[in-house]
Amino acid sequence: MEAVITKKIFDSDKVRKDFPILQRAAGGKPLVYFDNAATSQKPNSVINAIGNYYKNYNANIHRGLYSISIEASEAYDKAREKVREYINAREAREIIFTRGTTEAVNLVAYSYGRQNIKEDDEIIISAMEHHANIVPWQVLCEEKKAKLKIIPVNDKGELLINDYKKLISPRTKLVAVCHISNSLGTINPVKEIVSLAHEKNIPVLIDGAQAVHHTKVDVRSLNADFYAFSGHKMYAPMGIGVLYGKAKLLETMPPYQTGGDMISSVSFEKTLYNEIPMKFEAGTPNVEGAIGLGAAIDYINSIGLENISEHESALLNYATDEISKIEGIRIIGTAENKASVLSFVVEGLNALDIGIMLDTSGVAVRTGQHCTEPLMDWFGIPGTARASFAFYNTIEEVDFFIDALKNAVRILK
Numbered sequence: 295m296e297a298v299i300t301k302k303i304f305d306s307d308k309v310r311k312d313f314p315i316l317q318r319a320a321g322g323k324p325l326v327y328f329d330n331a332a333t334s335q336k337p338n339s340v341i342n343a344i345g346n347y348y349k350n351y352n353a354n355i356h357r358g359l360y361s362i363s364i365e366a367s368e369a370y371d372k373a374r375e376k377v378r379e380y381i382n383a384r385e386a387r388e389i390i391f392t393r394g395t396t397e398a399v400n401l402v403a404y405s406y407g408r409q410n411i412k413e414d415d416e417i418i419i420s421a422m423e424h425h426a427n428i429v430p431w432q433v434l435c436e437e438k439k440a441k442l443k444i445i446p447v448n449d450k451g452e453l454l455i456n457d458y459k460k461l462i463s464p465r466t467k468l469v470a471v472c473h474i475s476n477s478l479g480t481i482n483p484v485k486e487i488v489s490l491a492h493e494k495n496i497p498v499l500i501d502g503a504q505a506v507h508h509t510k511v512d513v514r515s516l517n518a519d520f521y522a523f524s525g526h527k528m529y530a531p532m533g534i535g536v537l538y539g540k541a542k543l544l545e546t547m548p549p550y551q552t553g554g555d556m557i558s559s560v561s562f563e564k565t566l567y568n569e570i571p572m573k574f575e576a577g578t579p580n581v582e583g584a585i586g587l588g589a590a591i592d593y594i595n596s597i598g599l600e601n602i603s604e605h606e607s608a609l610l611n612y613a614t615d616e617i618s619k620i621e622g623i624r625i626i627g628t629a630e631n632k633a634s635v636l637s638f639v640v641e642g643l644n645a646l647d648i649g650i651m652l653d654t655s656g657v658a659v660r661t662g663q664h665c666t667e668p669l670m671d672w673f674g675i676p677g678t679a680r681a682s683f684a685f686y687n688t689i690e691e692v693d694f695f696i697d698a699l700k701n702a703v704r705i706l707k
């Protein structure tokens with residue numbers, strides 16, 4: 295163990311105390327939460343920020359002239375500014391609050407897509423996309439009689455960049471790929487992907503759902519045209535997410551939903567739309583979610599993304615070494631550049647049975663297709679068991695998981 299983590303990156307015991315749920319048991323055993331790629335746990339500071347909003351200044355925003363509405367509006371706008379700073383966007387108006395990554399991708403597909411994609415056009419995605427970054431494009435292509443092109447992966451679960459280069463054609467109108475794969479952990483070379491598309495003036499959407507809390511994302515340096523992510527995977531509440539878009543693109547795009555807040559004037563003859571970002575935030579927004587997301591960003595910054603990444607890599611490397619010693623294990627996703635996702639199958643066993651057995655030991659892992667059915671088909675497997683680590687996880691928990699897994703394999707075989 296000492297050989298793996300040579301220095302104490304931060305005080306795990308102290309950090310774990312910030313997360314009330316990590317103090318509970320599951321099935322009479324301490325909870326070992328390894329399903330962080332599905333959703334993360336929430337620190338007290340996030341829970342308290344939401345509680346504080348409801349206890350002290352709950353009001354609808356941008357409408358009231360009274361003090362608690364002004365306070366709520368300021369907190370909402372401040373959260374947008376925190377997101378801007380976190381991903382280094384040029385302007386806060388380039389940050390659109392959505393329900394999550396799924397809604398952010400749908401927003402681009404419905405608004406930008408319906409405006410710009412025409413018959414016989416092509417959209418490039420990759421073989422490792424989450425359904426959230428497949429289905430909106432598929433529906434758009436069906437509607438417009440356009441084509442979906444798929445960047446293939448190799449056996450390690452890495453994108454084949456030469457094939458991507460060959461897929462780019464004069465008909466390509468958009469590229470949409472994930473930054474980090476949720477089922478393999480592969481970190482894609484998104485900067486290169488963006489730059490290759492830009493050589494042909496093709497805009498790129500990056501699905502950053504698995505990336506923003508693991509690694510520093512600088513949208514200006516990536517030069518992505520759109521970048522989507524979900525709050526709940528980065529220690530913030532559910533139901534809040536972000537679409538970053540370059541202002542010059544967002545300004546030309548039609549609204550995705552219509553109603554209150556997204557307008558500047560309405561008459562029965564004509565409606566004038568609001569400026570960005572409000573143009574894309576119709577109706578009462580998720581104020582508590584945005585405030586919670588702001589608190590989560592403060593929390594991440596207090597730990598430091600570099601520390602988070604370093605600790606998570608150490609957990610991944612250690613878990614990979616240990617799991618590889620178990621007979622019959624096959625790791626799915628062995629890319630050179632990987633985030634803290636460990637997907638695996640055990641020869642002759644069903645991943646679901648492994649998940650159920652691990653749960654009896656208090657270990658929460660995800661099993662199944664992880665919303666990446668085409669990728670599972672490509673690997674020729676029905677699904678995997680997936681352990682995904684966050685910075686609050688420990689080497690001791692990995693040891694516990696490995697023992698529980700060995701036990702499960704012994705009983706099931």
Ligand code: PLP
Pocket residue numbers: 331332393394395396397424426427472474475476501503504524665
């Ligand atoms: N994209 C990736 C890579 C994901 O991992 C997920 C969720 O697991 C999504 C998109 C969808 O995110 P959400 O359900 O929060 O909208």
